[in-house]
Amino acid sequence: MSTRKRYWLMKTEPDTFSIDDLRKVGVEPWNGVRNYQARNFMRDGMQVGDGVLFYHSNCPVPGIVGTATIKSTAYPDPTQFDKKSDYYDPKAKPEEPRWVLVDVAFERKLKRTIALDEIKQQAEALGEGFSLIARGNRLSVLPVTAAQWKHLLSME
DNA sequence: GCCAACGTTGGC
DNA sequence: GCCAACGTTGGC
Numbered sequence: 015m016s017t018r019k020r021y022w023l024m025k026t027e028p029d030t031f032s033i034d035d036l037r038k039v040g041v042e043p044w045n046g047v048r049n050y051q052a053r054n055f056m057r058d059g060m061q062v063g064d065g066v067l068f069y070h071s072n073c074p075v076p077g078i079v080g081t082a083t084i085k086s087t088a089y090p091d092p093t094q095f096d097k098k099s100d101y102y103d104p105k106a107k108p109e110e111p112r113w114v115l116v117d118v119a120f121e122r123k124l125k126r127t128i129a130l131d132e133i134k135q136q137a138e139a140l141g142e143g144f145s146l147i148a149r150g151n152r153l154s155v156l157p158v159t160a161a162q163w164k165h166l167l168s169m170e
Numbered sequence: 171g172c173c174a175a176c177g178t179t180g181g182c
Numbered sequence: 183g184c185c186a187a188c189g190t191t192g193g194c
Contacts, residue, residue, distance in 0.1 A: 076192080
């Protein structure tokens with residue numbers, strides 16, 4: 015496996031966990047991902063040191079609000095075994111975990127939000143395949159190329 | 171709050 | 183293995 019730094023975009027609802035929350039705690043175990051494709055990106059793709067575009071969804075101005083760093087490779091998400099958790103999965107067994115998470119570290123908050131609106135206007139430069147703006151995409155964890163990373167942050 | 175676009179579940 | 187019903191995401 016390559017050790018070259020990779021880039022990702024991770025969505026969160028600011029009412030639940032915002033960039034300001036991440037800044038306060040420093041490092042956060044990214045629990046609650048319950049989508050297989052998103053899980054596979056964390057499990058099979060993420061390496062310590064990878065870059066993360068921190069995205070706010072389900073809010074007045076959806077968009078990229080900060081950057082973060084991957085602090086751990088994937089390990090089992092403990093909330094899947096916790097009956098009191100919203101993320102409890104009765105089908106997950108400790109000897110056969112179904113869901114994983116990674117630790118995400120605060121890097122910086124952008125000077126301003128790079129709004130989804132503006133990102134859509136850059137569709138051509140970002141490439142047709144950019145899944146954040148692909149029709150109907152709902153993935154909460156998705157890969158970003160080095161060129162897309164550079165282009166998106168140049169919009170700040 | 172609405173609803174389109176998906177993903178998952180479960181009966182058959 | 184099909185597919186209808188249901189649940190979720192997330193922009194608007």
